[in-house]
Amino acid sequence: MKEGAPISCEFCGLRDLSAFKDLDATELHVVSHVKTCVFFKKGQVMMHEGSRPNGVYCIHNGKAKISRLGTEGKEQILRFAKGGDLMGYRSLLSGENLSATITALDDTHACFVPKSEMFKLIEENPRFSLNMMKLTCHELGEAGKLITNLAQKSVRERLAEILLIIHRTFGEDEEGFLDVSLTREEIANMVGTATESVIRLLSEFKDDQYITVKGRKIALEDKNALIRIGNVYD
Amino acid sequence: MKEGAPISCEFCGLRDLSAFKDLDATELHVVSHVKTCVFFKKGQVMMHEGSRPNGVYCIHNGKAKISRLGTEGKEQILRFAKGGDLMGYRSLLSGENLSATITALDDTHACFVPKSEMFKLIEENPRFSLNMMKLTCHELGEAGKLITNLAQKSVRERLAEILLIIHRTFGEDEEGFLDVSLTREEIANMVGTATESVIRLLSEFKDDQYITVKGRKIALEDKNALIRIGNVYD
DNA sequence: CGATTAATTGATACTTCTCAAATCCTGTGG
DNA sequence: CCACAGGATTTGAGAAGTATCAATTAATCG
Numbered sequence: 001m002k003e004g005a006p007i008s009c010e011f012c013g014l015r016d017l018s019a020f021k022d023l024d025a026t027e028l029h030v031v032s033h034v035k036t037c038v039f040f041k042k043g044q045v046m047m048h049e050g051s052r053p054n055g056v057y058c059i060h061n062g063k064a065k066i067s068r069l070g071t072e073g074k075e076q077i078l079r080f081a082k083g084g085d086l087m088g089y090r091s092l093l094s095g096e097n098l099s100a101t102i103t104a105l106d107d108t109h110a111c112f113v114p115k116s117e118m119f120k121l122i123e124e125n126p127r128f129s130l131n132m133m134k135l136t137c138h139e140l141g142e143a144g145k146l147i148t149n150l151a152q153k154s155v156r157e158r159l160a161e162i163l164l165i166i167h168r169t170f171g172e173d174e175e176g177f178l179d180v181s182l183t184r185e186e187i188a189n190m191v192g193t194a195t196e197s198v199i200r201l202l203s204e205f206k207d208d209q210y211i212t213v214k215g216r217k218i219a220l221e222d223k224n225a226l227i228r229i230g231n232v233y234d
Numbered sequence: 235m236k237e238g239a240p241i242s243c244e245f246c247g248l249r250d251l252s253a254f255k256d257l258d259a260t261e262l263h264v265v266s267h268v269k270t271c272v273f274f275k276k277g278q279v280m281m282h283e284g285s286r287p288n289g290v291y292c293i294h295n296g297k298a299k300i301s302r303l304g305t306e307g308k309e310q311i312l313r314f315a316k317g318g319d320l321m322g323y324r325s326l327l328s329g330e331n332l333s334a335t336i337t338a339l340d341d342t343h344a345c346f347v348p349k350s351e352m353f354k355l356i357e358e359n360p361r362f363s364l365n366m367m368k369l370t371c372h373e374l375g376e377a378g379k380l381i382t383n384l385a386q387k388s389v390r391e392r393l394a395e396i397l398l399i400i401h402r403t404f405g406e407d408e409e410g411f412l413d414v415s416l417t418r419e420e421i422a423n424m425v426g427t428a429t430e431s432v433i434r435l436l437s438e439f440k441d442d443q444y445i446t447v448k449g450r451k452i453a454l455e456d457k458n459a460l461i462r463i464g465n466v467y468d
Numbered sequence: 469c470g471a472t473t474a475a476t477t478g479a480t481a482c483t484t485c486t487c488a489a490a491t492c493c494t495g496t497g498g
Numbered sequence: 499c500c501a502c503a504g505g506a507t508t509t510g511a512g513a514a515g516t517a518t519c520a521a522t523t524a525a526t527c528g
Binding site: 122130145231 | 302304305306308310312323324325327328329330333334353356357358360363364366367368370371372373374375377378379380381382383384385386387391425426465
């Protein structure tokens with residue numbers, strides 16, 4: 001982790017996507033000056049499960065995964081994050097230790113906003129508070145979906161759905177492949193299954209021409225089939 | 235659903251447990267006068283998945299379950315609620331439809347606080363906002379735990395853990411039985427498994443003398459054994 | 469261009485689900 | 499208070515779905 005190129009909040013194109021969208025010019029100016037710009041290399045841990053954060057990261061560009069350690073130290077990926085997403089706010093706001101580890105999936109530039117500034121904004125700007133609540137409550141809804149899926153769907157269904165989620169989150173590159181590099185193990189740790197099961201099912205999907213695989217790169221060729229297989233309704 | 239006995243917020247013993255604990259005398263007085271007291275019979279639905287709530291319920295006494303419909307209409311129980319707990323705030327704050335149904339597990343008295351009042355408090359009292367955020371963020375952490383458990387633990391482990399969770403949430407009656415009446419199917423819908431599996435595993439736990447069963451009533455006789463079986467660390 | 473890590477495939481074992489049938493409760497109405 | 503209907507619980511048997519272990523091949527990063 002080292003200092004990155006300074007990015008000014010006032011001119012950040014992602015601002016409208018974030019909880020900071022309703023700050024006035026003065027507030028924005030302050031945030032822009034108290035924040036720090038940080039760079040993480042691919043694979044680097046941005047925040048550690050169990051520790052206490054002193055602020056939040058706002059991702060400028062790059063990708064990250066949010067994961068927890070389960071029994072036997074096995075990783076469970078809870079969700080992904082990309083540009084405009086805030087990381088570490090759950091722990092900061094609830095006053096608990098970090099319940100998850102955040103790891104960069106790519107070279108990532110992020111802005112660190114200190115705790116004091118976050119609480120000052122909450123204190124002074126109800127609109128910001130409401131944005132933070134919206135964000136959290138939305139995540140809570142997503143978590144409920146995931147819980148239901150894990151509890152009720154088969155591994156095959158879950159894998160199909162998660163391929164679609166990855167597509168929705170990160171989109172595709174110029175060749176049509178999912179625009180993120182995940183190992184089979186990471187996919188398994190999102191689906192909640194064994195690596196070998198993911199491999200077998202991906203082969204199946206490939207044989208059925210629902211996807212194309214080229215090394216670690218995966219392209220969704222028949223999204224409707226995946227929607228059907230995954231029983232994805234929303 | 236009919237009018238219940240009026241309960242005044244000022245004298246509500248549960249207030250300190252709820253997000254309303256930091257309201258000043260005036261605010262509390264207002265809430266107490268705009269709220270409605272409502273009574274739900276055991277089994278009655280308090281809020282319906284997919285609908286848009288016009289406020290939140292604060293449970294005065296009684297018990298409720300929060301559940302979602304999964305594929306094939308199967309119920310997935312996300313969590314339970316009891317006196318002092320707020321219901322429906324996730325949807326209200328995120329501005330989305332209700333993502334879950336809330337059903338009374340017992341005869342339940344609850345206070346309905348209208349949406350307008352909730353947003354007024356958020357607008358005017360940052361401490362209240364912060365309490366709401368704390369609440370939501372804490373739930374989000376719990377959801378993460380549940381996700382990890384569902385993805386990684388066996389049905390046997392999950393059942394052991396959920397018996398402990400039920401104990402922690404509802405405590406025990408004078409005979410030492412878990413103080414809530416759940417069908418085997420409801421337990422299965424919390425664990426995320428088939429009803430028959432729950433029945434078989436409960437018999438096993440009974441044979442091993444970890445629990446005692448008397449009809450629908452269950453008593454935890456050896457909590458340490460359940461902690462061990464469930465790999466429960468927190 | 470090695471060395472290491474990741475991906476793949478096969479064989480086998482185990483957990484869990486599903487279906488079916490029997491028994492037991494529980495709440496309800498007479 | 500009792501009898502009954504319908505739902506809930508229990509048990510068994512067999513089928514699926516997944517996990518695990520082991521061995522090979524492929525890919526990736528210094």
